[in-house]
Amino acid sequence: MAKIIAGVGTSHTPAIGAAIDLGKTGEPYWVPLFKGYEPAKAWMAETRPDVVIMVYNDHVNAFDFKIIPTFAIGCAEEFPIADEGWGARPVPIVKGYPEFASHLVQSLVLDEFDITIVNQMEVDHGLTSPMSLLFGTPEAWPVRVIPLAVNVIQYPAPTGNRCYNLGKAIKTAVESWDEDLNVVIFGTGGMSHQIQGPRAGLVNKDFDIAFLDGLSKDPEALAKIPPLTYLRDAGNEAIELVMWLIMRGALGDKVDEIYRFHHVPASSTAVGCIILETDEYHRQKTGKAAA
Amino acid sequence: MTAKEAYEDIPGTWVFDAQRARKGFHLNQFLYSLMKAENRRRFLADERTYLDEWPMSEAQKVAVMKRDWNTLLDLGGVSYALAKLAFTDEHSYQYMAAEMCGLTQDEYAAMMMQGGRKLDGWRSKKERGEA
Numbered sequence: 001m002a003k004i005i006a007g008v009g010t011s012h013t014p015a016i017g018a019a020i021d022l023g024k025t026g027e028p029y030w031v032p033l034f035k036g037y038e039p040a041k042a043w044m045a046e047t048r049p050d051v052v053i054m055v056y057n058d059h060v061n062a063f064d065f066k067i068i069p070t071f072a073i074g075c076a077e078e079f080p081i082a083d084e085g086w087g088a089r090p091v092p093i094v095k096g097y098p099e100f101a102s103h104l105v106q107s108l109v110l111d112e113f114d115i116t117i118v119n120q121m122e123v124d125h126g127l128t129s130p131m132s133l134l135f136g137t138p139e140a141w142p143v144r145v146i147p148l149a150v151n152v153i154q155y156p157a158p159t160g161n162r163c164y165n166l167g168k169a170i171k172t173a174v175e176s177w178d179e180d181l182n183v184v185i186f187g188t189g190g191m192s193h194q195i196q197g198p199r200a201g202l203v204n205k206d207f208d209i210a211f212l213d214g215l216s217k218d219p220e221a222l223a224k225i226p227p228l229t230y231l232r233d234a235g236n237e238a239i240e241l242v243m244w245l246i247m248r249g250a251l252g253d254k255v256d257e258i259y260r261f262h263h264v265p266a267s268s269t270a271v272g273c274i275i276l277e278t279d280e281y282h283r284q285k286t287g288k289a290a291a
Numbered sequence: 292m293t294a295k296e297a298y299e300d301i302p303g304t305w306v307f308d309a310q311r312a313r314k315g316f317h318l319n320q321f322l323y324s325l326m327k328a329e330n331r332r333r334f335l336a337d338e339r340t341y342l343d344e345w346p347m348s349e350a351q352k353v354a355v356m357k358r359d360w361n362t363l364l365d366l367g368g369v370s371y372a373l374a375k376l377a378f379t380d381e382h383s384y385q386y387m388a389a390e391m392c393g394l395t396q397d398e399y400a401a402m403m404m405q406g407g408r409k410l411d412g413w414r415s416k417k418e419r420g421e422a
Binding site for chain 1: 294297300301302303304306308316319320323325364369372373378392393402404406413415
């Protein structure tokens with residue numbers, strides 16, 4: 001049986017990918033950020049999942065407003081890297097898992113989540129920045145990736161509650177696949193940030209820390225945060241954080257927080273990272289009995 | 292307050308809702324076209340001619356030529372698409388964000404290094420006495 005063993009919440013700021021590609025990670029501006037991600041990267045190298053479900057959003061690269069799917073799952077064999085206007089990032093092509101992805105879609109639709117199927121798609125920094133942060137700069141990505149794109153660009157994005165419940169349905173869908181696979185699910189974007197208008201540059205560290213706390217201890221409360229609260233209190237683009245609730249919903253009731261990190265700034269963004277293991281996986285790994 | 296009134300009350304922000312997206316569809320399609328190097332070249336060679344190929348409003352075309360970012364947001368442009376215009380000019384995203392705030396790029400970068408813009412005073416137009 002396939003199992004979700006852990007979740008990663010992380011920002012996906014394009015400047016992070018650019019800093020890696022341009023060899024700037026040793027510059028004083030970037031050192032604290034990349035240092036903060038080192039334990040996360042080490043955890044990933046040790047965990048070696050078979051499949052990543054990457055919850056992210058496209059930034060007017062694959063979806064140009066002709067069609068705006070609220071939830072879309074990539075079912076292709078592979079996903080080329082988008083040229084976002086400054087040339088495609090020099091990172092490996094992303095290998096998908098069409099059979100497993102199609103199974104997820106089938107299970108989710110029958111579970112009343114109306115997923116859009118995408119059989120051909122380029123992926124942008126929303127997906128590739130997190131890959132670089134957690135997997136480094138290999139010749140080929142060591143994992144197959146199922147992209148799950150969420151509309152958070154045109155208001156309204158799906159609510160936090162809807163996202164949280166989609167996560168729960170993803171857990172069910174994964175566990176109904178026969179193959180023994182360890183799956184790590186990512187929720188990306190955020191944290192607090194606004195990148196448009198005279199209010200650009202807004203950061204709300206208290207909001208971010210409370211959000212990280214909630215992921216660990218009280219996700220039900222986070223799922224009740226209305227869209228307006230994200231926009232008003234944490235910045236117009238902080239609505240991306242609803243994608244972290246898909247990740248959290250897929251982990252089950254009890255999780256063990258393995259790592260967290262918060263840093264300001266990366267360009268216009270407050271950057272956050274959290275690693276949560278499912279309690280079952282964590283006990284198995286550490287040999288602890290259930291509390 | 293309705294949901295729309297509530298987000299219209301956020302200062303210095305144009306929430307990209309369905310009505311704004313509808314108004315900005317062709318503007319954003321034009322901006323999307325700048326992802327191709329050949330289109331960037333043609334646009335920069337003669338902006339007006341290139342813009343006239345798109346069924347955009349005159350106000351949108353003028354705002355593009357003036358790089359009037361906040362007006363473009365108001366007329367339905369979405370920040371990620373506007374960024375493609377900034378990249379066409381070989382500017383960074385941060386340059387565009389700074390211009391939207393009326394800051395120099397250095398001032399904007401310094402604000403971010405100090406932890407970013409604080410919410411105090413930026414939470415509500417009503418609280419600021421703007422509405």
